[in-house]
Amino acid sequence: MTCHQKSMPADLIFESLERAAETGTDPAPLVYARLFALRPEFEALFVMDTDGGVRGAMLETCFNAILGLADDAPTQRVIISSSRFSHTAYGLAEADLDLIFGVIRDTVRDLNGDAWTPEAAAAWDTRLAEIAAIV
Ligand code: HEM
Numbered sequence: 001m002t003c004h005q006k007s008m009p010a011d012l013i014f015e016s017l018e019r020a021a022e023t024g025t026d027p028a029p030l031v032y033a034r035l036f037a038l039r040p041e042f043e044a045l046f047v048m049d050t051d052g053g054v055r056g057a058m059l060e061t062c063f064n065a066i067l068g069l070a071d072d073a074p075t076q077r078v079i080i081s082s083s084r085f086s087h088t089a090y091g092l093a094e095a096d097l098d099l100i101f102g103v104i105r106d107t108v109r110d111l112n113g114d115a116w117t118p119e120a121a122a123a124w125d126t127r128l129a130e131i132a133a134i135v
Helices: 002-022 027-038 040-046 053-071 074-090 094-115 118-132
Strands: none
Touching: 002 053, 002 094, 002 118, 027 040, 027 053, 027 094, 053 074, 053 094, 053 118, 074 094, 094 118
């Protein structure tokens, strides 16, 4: 029972990601445009990433964290925690890493269009709070 209740918000997140993928739109440019609109100084950090490979890999890590936390995967907690620390080398505050997760949620919401529901929003809120609590 508990297990089923726990998996419901996770399913909503998974489904919203699937719907976003079904649009055929690459989320990476949308995510980074949003992130750089929020924090323009971040854009210069990727100046060496001429082919977008680093940004793509980073985003994939974020998606894996979002989905992996559904199973309470300890690995994903460690990845988020260590990324908070490793990114201080790029001048980021540890809390700055939460920005991209909010941006990913907003991007997925936009790609979901009318299919975005209050339940999906709530599931994402819960997941983002969970991520923010990982130090
Ligand atoms: C505001 C949010 C973030 C910014 C501005 C940022 C910035 C960066 C930068 C500048 C690099 C490139 C390093 C290089 O060129 O070698 C990088 C790489 C990376 N970031 Fe982030 N990061 C953010 C959030 C995150 C989060 C939340 C995660 C993980 C959950 C993450 C995981 C990674 C990983 C795994 C790499 C290495 C990618 C690769 O080269 O394969 N980042 N990040």
